[in-house]
Amino acid sequence: MSRYVFKMPDLGEGTVTAEVVEWKVKVGDQVQEDQVIAEVMTDKAAVEIPSPVTGRVVSLTGQPGEMVAVGSELITFDTSGAAPAEAPAAVAAPPAAAPKAQAATVAPALPAAGTPATRVMASPATRRKAHVAGVDLASVAGSGPGGRISAQDIEAAISGKGGAPARPAAAVRRQGVEEIKIIGVRRVIAERMQAAKRNIPHFAYVEEVDVTELESLRQYLNSRQPKGSPSLTYLPFLVAALVRVLEKFPQVNATHDAERNLILRHSAVHVGVATQTPDGLKVPVVKHAEARSLHDIAAEIRRVSEAARSNKATRDELTGSTITVTSLGKLGGIASTPVINAPEVAIVGVNKAVERPVVADGAIEIRRIMNLSSSFDHRFVDGFDAAAMIQALKEKLEHPATIFIQD
Numbered sequence: 001m002s003r004y005v006f007k008m009p010d011l012g013e014g015t016v017t018a019e020v021v022e023w024k025v026k027v028g029d030q031v032q033e034d035q036v037i038a039e040v041m042t043d044k045a046a047v048e049i050p051s052p053v054t055g056r057v058v059s060l061t062g063q064p065g066e067m068v069a070v071g072s073e074l075i076t077f078d079t080s081g082a083a084p085a086e087a088p089a090a091v092a093a094p095p096a097a098a099p100k101a102q103a104a105t106v107a108p109a110l111p112a113a114g115t116p117a118t119r120v121m122a123s124p125a126t127r128r129k130a131h132v133a134g135v136d137l138a139s140v141a142g143s144g145p146g147g148r149i150s151a152q153d154i155e156a157a158i159s160g161k162g163g164a165p166a167r168p169a170a171a172v173r174r175q176g177v178e179e180i181k182i183i184g185v186r187r188v189i190a191e192r193m194q195a196a197k198r199n200i201p202h203f204a205y206v207e208e209v210d211v212t213e214l215e216s217l218r219q220y221l222n223s224r225q226p227k228g229s230p231s232l233t234y235l236p237f238l239v240a241a242l243v244r245v246l247e248k249f250p251q252v253n254a255t256h257d258a259e260r261n262l263i264l265r266h267s268a269v270h271v272g273v274a275t276q277t278p279d280g281l282k283v284p285v286v287k288h289a290e291a292r293s294l295h296d297i298a299a300e301i302r303r304v305s306e307a308a309r310s311n312k313a314t315r316d317e318l319t320g321s322t323i324t325v326t327s328l329g330k331l332g333g334i335a336s337t338p339v340i341n342a343p344e345v346a347i348v349g350v351n352k353a354v355e356r357p358v359v360a361d362g363a364i365e366i367r368r369i370m371n372l373s374s375s376f377d378h379r380f381v382d383g384f385d386a387a388a389m390i391q392a393l394k395e396k397l398e399h400p401a402t403i404f405i406q407d
Helices: 124-133 151-158 184-199 212-223 234-246 294-309 383-398 400-404
Strands: 003-007 017-023 036-041 046-050 055-060 067-069 073-078 202-210 254-257 262-265 271-273 275-277 280-282 323-327 346-360 363-377
Touching: 017 184, 036 073, 036 184, 124 151, 184 280, 202 383, 212 234, 212 363, 212 383, 212 400, 234 271, 234 294, 234 323, 234 346, 234 383, 234 400, 271 294, 275 294, 346 383, 363 383, 383 400
Parallel strands: 271 323, 323 346
Antiparallel strands: 003 073, 017 036, 017 067, 036 046, 055 073, 202 363, 254 262, 275 280, 346 363
16 A cells, blocks of 8 residues: 655644644545645635545544644545546546645535534534524535525524425424534634733723614615615725724724734725624625725625625635724614724724604704714723714714715
8 A cells, every 4th residue: 555644734824733624535535636624724814735646545634623733644645546436436536627725615515414424514503503493414405605504594594495304393302412613713702801801901982973874875775776776884884994994093993912022003904894793793894994995895705705605705705904993783772892903903883774763953853873882902092082083083984975085
């Protein structure tokens, strides 16, 4: 038998270890050169690793969730060319144009049950929903990317549209605990959130903004869009206004280089857009927002957000932000305390806009009100400067014409 030992490759940017997220093959499988054999996670991104040779898998190193050092044994192949008489049923077809190990395929699906041939793609929340409803995931056709099963697919199955058993009518006691390893994207999210709250003294500031005029402008611009075009939301207006405001508050458009003990004030405005995905929170980046028009900003927000949700965002699209905006949309609530996306020093949060009675010139009027909930790194942004910046942003949003006028 001719053995080929493949070691964990150097994935760049100073990576010394990588976490095994998912094996795409198992011992005994016959694989082809360039077939994806594993999904690993660095501190920066997820990476799909292709096989360097054609052969049979002899051994694997590391279970999902375990760390493997760069340069240590990852997988061993038998490359003697003696293919099995009958190909194993579990071998997956080689994916087309599999990327090399250095090419990051960001935001992988979380580990799924089953062999590669019977892989069921669904998030832990969707799996729990299916388990509670008594729905067999293997019987559900996924409507998401790559056949991923969504919560909506489970609802369809429950209602009988997907051919799965209906929800039991009688209430019954449930038993058991589902154990979910904290690995991959969820591990990185947990570590970064913990580090941000531990290391950064957050200063929270919440302000009420009257967006009645902004809503009128938004509706007017949407009415002029070609039929079928995506509607403008508040987010591109917020980003456009933020670009203008940051010209006067450069200390907020900054990142902290802890290793060199420096604050880096950026001329460019690279806006991170906190995005909920099936795999957890990701922050794709709208690069050079200062050089984009309103519609260009809106289009780029849609593009990078969809790339993150569909696991197609590149490493470059998920790094390099200088300030982040976050919105829960209709779930925005009254106020929130967003966590800073380190190494940035500020994050601006948007809460839902609702009509409220307000007093104006001694009379009660119905106005559309939205809160901005923001957090700042109090080590580098003083409370006065943080409040002044949000007040300047409020003025732009309450008088939206000023967003497009040079001061």
